[in-house]
Amino acid sequence: PALPAPDVAAVAAVHRTALSQGAPGALTRIDEGPRSYRVATGEADTAAHTPMDTGRRFRVGSVSKTFTSVVLLQLVAEGKVDLDAPANRYLPEPLPDERITVRHLLSHRSGLYDYTNDMFYNTVPGFEAVRNKVFSYQELIDLSTARPLNNTPGAAYSYSNTNFVALGAIVEHVTGTPVATHYQERIFTPLRLKHTSYVHPRTTISGSYARGYLRQDDTTLPLVDSTEQTVSWAQSAGAVISNAKDLNRFFSALLSGKLLPEEQLREMTTMVPVTADGKQSYGLGLRGRTLSCGTTVYGHTGTVQGYYTYAFTTSDGRRSMASLANTSNNGTVNTTLGATLDASFCGTDPA
Numbered sequence: 438p439a440l441p442a443p444d445v446a447a448v449a450a451v452h453r454t455a456l457s458q459g460a461p462g463a464l465t466r467i468d469e470g471p472r473s474y475r476v477a478t479g480e481a482d483t484a485a486h487t488p489m490d491t492g493r494r495f496r497v498g499s500v501s502k503t504f505t506s507v508v509l510l511q512l513v514a515e516g517k518v519d520l521d522a523p524a525n526r527y528l529p530e531p532l533p534d535e536r537i538t539v540r541h542l543l544s545h546r547s548g549l550y551d552y553t554n555d556m557f558y559n560t561v562p563g564f565e566a567v568r569n570k571v572f573s574y575q576e577l578i579d580l581s582t583a584r585p586l587n588n589t590p591g592a593a594y595s596y597s598n599t600n601f602v603a604l605g606a607i608v609e610h611v612t613g614t615p616v617a618t619h620y621q622e623r624i625f626t627p628l629r630l631k632h633t634s635y636v637h638p639r640t641t642i643s644g645s646y647a648r649g650y651l652r653q654d655d656t657t658l659p660l661v662d663s664t665e666q667t668v669s670w671a672q673s674a675g676a677v678i679s680n681a682k683d684l685n686r687f688f689s690a691l692l693s694g695k696l697l698p699e700e701q702l703r704e705m706t707t708m709v710p711v712t713a714d715g716k717q718s719y720g721l722g723l724r725g726r727t728l729s730c731g732t733t734v735y736g737h738t739g740t741v742q743g744y745y746t747y748a749f750t751t752s753d754g755r756r757s758m759a760s761l762a763n764t765s766n767n768g769t770v771n772t773t774l775g776a777t778l779d780a781s782f783c784g785t786d787p788a
């Protein structure tokens with residue numbers, strides 16, 4: 438059945454609410470075949486008072502995990518990696534539990550502790566301590582394995598950046614090629630994602646971009662401009678830079694079968710509920726959300742210092758939406774921004 442037309446006025450209202458809650462700016466772009474709907478609100482740069490526009494690039498955070506999952510699943514299709522083999526078969530140094538499989542990493546069921554819980558316990562000091570640091574994959578994995586597993590491998594869903602750092606290490610160890618090359622040759626170039634890049638450990642964003650503003654734990658203090666950073670604390674778990682048009686093209690291509698063979702796309706989109714109401718689910722590097730109108734959309738969310746992202750598409754990839762608010766450490770804004778999904782795919786304000 439055809440989806441109702443996007444409610445662009447409702448998208449604009451969501452943006453205005455996000456700004457009232459502390460976001461300097463917001464943008465949403467919806468693409469459906471040749472049609473696009475664009476809404477930009479507030480400022481991309483609060484010092485220069487530059488207006489936000491929907492073409493601006495931004496750090497996508499954990500939306501990067503879906504790019505990493507596509508690379509990994511292409512390697513599975515090429516027979517280079519077995520989803521249900523122990524991850525240790527493909528790693529230079531072993532994880533502490535042989536039972537952790539590649540599939541456990543992709544579905545956040547390994548139990549590996551998320552080192553960012555400690556790294557960013559104090560938001561701004563934690564960020565300032567790492568914003569110019571360069572980590573190896575192994576250093577990040579070691580931070581995680583210094584703590585016990587959250588759960589027996591496979592026994593529970595427990596989201597952890599460590600999983601997608603380990604997957605980046607697997608890609609590089611198995612192929613001898615950096616993840617940046619795989620992203621470029623397997624995804625960015627074939628899909629003509631001209632505004633998408635992986636430039637770790639460079640700290641600057643090229644072209645036209647939105648600056649990001651991190652809210653302090655003492656919310657009475659001013660926002661911190663967090664735009665320039667290596668994102669080395671995340672790498673294959675969060676360091677991709679893109680824009681709304683490219684994210685829409687990526688998720689549309691993915692769900693319409695242009696990036697993975699049918700078998701691997703079926704594995705990726707085999708979703709497991711992760712909330713009690715069953716409205717949120719996780720597959721392999723892919724989030725599912727069932728909206729107020731009953732439509733389920735597939736994509737990922739992202740939180741990186743100064744940037745909240747939602748990037749989702751319909752099960753057939755016909756309609757895609759990407760939304761950004763250029764602030765973070767502000768859960769109210771993050772929740773508010775999520776209402777662009779209902780406005781974009783259900784055509785109504787959320788009930």
Ligand SMILES: CC1(C)S[C@@H]2[C@H](NC(=O)CCCC[C@H](NC(=O)C[NH3+])C(=O)[O-])C(=O)N2[C@H]1C(=O)[O-]
Pocket residue numbers: 497498499500553557558559560561563596598651675738739740741742743744765766767
């Ligand atoms: C599961 C998430 C939400 S967290 C995970 C990843 N982002 C991070 O792990 C960064 C966490 C610290 C970010 C920082 N917060 C603090 O420092 C709080 N003390 C801020 O808000 O900028 C990402 O992206 N994922 C999101 C996702 O997948 O949606």
